[in-house]
Amino acid sequence: MGDMASEETRPLLSTEVETELPAQRPSPLEIYLSKVQNQNLFLATFAAVLGPLSFGFVLGYSSPAIPSLKKVSNPELRLEDIQASWFGSVVTLGAAAGGILGGYVVDKFGRKLTLMLCAIPFVFGFTIIISAQNVWMLYVGRLLNGLASGVTSLVVPVYISEIAHSKVRGMLGSCVQLMVVTGILGAYIAGTGLDWCWLAVLCSIPPCFMLVLVAFMPETPRFLLSRNQRPEAIAALQFLRGPLVDHEWECREIEVNTEGQEELSLAEFKNPAIYKPFFIGIAMMFFQQVSGINAIMFYAETIFEEAKFKESGAASIIVGSIQVFFTAVAALIIDRKGRKVLLVVSGFIMAISAAIFAIYCKMALPVPINSSHANPPSSILSAAVVEEEHRLAWLAVLSLGLFVMGFALGWGPIPWLLMSEIFPLRARGVASGACVLTNWLMAFLITKEFHDLMVFLTPHGTFWLFCAMCFSNVLFTILFVPETRGKSLEEIEAYFQRSH
The missing domain is CATH 1.20.1250.20 (MFS general substrate transporter like domains)
Incomplete structure (x- = not known):
């Protein structure tokens, strides 16, 4: 007993407190996740x-x-x-x-x-x-x-x-x-x-x-519980988490949010827990497209050709490889660095690269473009670069590579990820559908109207506009987008409930 008393009364060093206390009180979620397969x-x-x-x-x-x-x-x-x-x-x-x-x-x-x-x-x-x-x-x-x-x-x-x-x-x-x-x-x-x-x-x-x-x-446990299919939800969790965890615990955590939930009605859009994530999701899809990604990809083939990459197929493969590599990088670091940080970094990189491309267009196209110019943007750009004797092709290639890299790091994957995280269960289908509709309609409009925009604003003016949109992305992220890293879907839903 004396030895035990001396052990209990012996003061711990500050370093021991720092290293031992976190391990003494793991949260239920940490205990659960430590056993997941x-x-x-x-x-x-x-x-x-x-x-x-x-x-x-x-x-x-x-x-x-x-x-x-x-x-x-x-x-x-x-x-x-x-x-x-x-x-x-x-x-x-x-x-x-x-x-x-x-x-x-x-x-x-x-x-x-x-x-x-x-x-x-x-x-x-x-x-x-x-x-x-x-x-x-x-x-x-x-x-x-x-x-x-x-x-x-x-x-x-x-x-x-x-x-x-x-x-x-x-x-x-x-x-x-x-x-x-x-x-x-x-x-x-x-x-x-x-x-x-x-x-x-x-x-x-x-x-x-x-x-x-x-x-x-399996079907998702949350959908099964929303349909009062508890045995099937437990079976799905057993498949997804392995046999070592307390499936009942996660099931109860999900049920807290699914119990009593009714079908989504229009009146509920007055509720901040519905309209705030809905606004964030729609806005992110809008900003993803008006950042200019389709415009940059439209220019990719011409840019590489003028930079003496004469094989358009090889140019496409280079662009695709950049996208794949940096999207993979984003996937590996997103749970450590967080969504907001990657979105801000991504937006800054895209803004800088759009600015570089605007400077390139201004230097390569000294004569303003007006409505009397009927040539497509690629023809105008091609003629301009020929006049400049390819001296600025490296600037175009640099801006293209930077833009694709920036987009792949954040604004490519994260809007789709956040769309699946921030909506309450009962609103997930309808709200996600609205986000997808917004994204694809904006993609169609940007693609089809790009040439008219180039004529109306001039090429460099168009890319300065894209630069401004990318900075708007960053501002929007800082002000409105919540950090969802490490939070369960139920915790994210509770955050929006509390935020009003």
């Missing part, structure tokens, strides 16, 4: 992100397919310039419709079934393209691909956020954008050796695998 969670995530991979193949398909389709012998199938423009952009209209449809389906039929249903228009779309006899069949195929892409871009982030725990949710959520850019890069690379038809065959393979794998994965 992630193998099946990673498997379920892999099955789900085959959807974004398919989505990436759809986005990347048009770039190598259009030159091939312009050379086909069948005049009914051969694409002219205007038809090629619609072939590339009609996907965004289909995806906008997919956002509306997905918001309803994901809440009505569940996350898992919606994931499986996504595979059908992917495969049918590519099948119609493969068997196409005229241009209209190509349009229908692309429209179906877009529809599937819109639903996929909604349901996959929601599914992953609801099956993942807080320790890895950021990393796994970032894999959505990583797989999209991987699919784009895969289509670019495959397009260097395959014609449009065989490339479509290749692009139809990932959604087939997704359909099979997702069939063996």
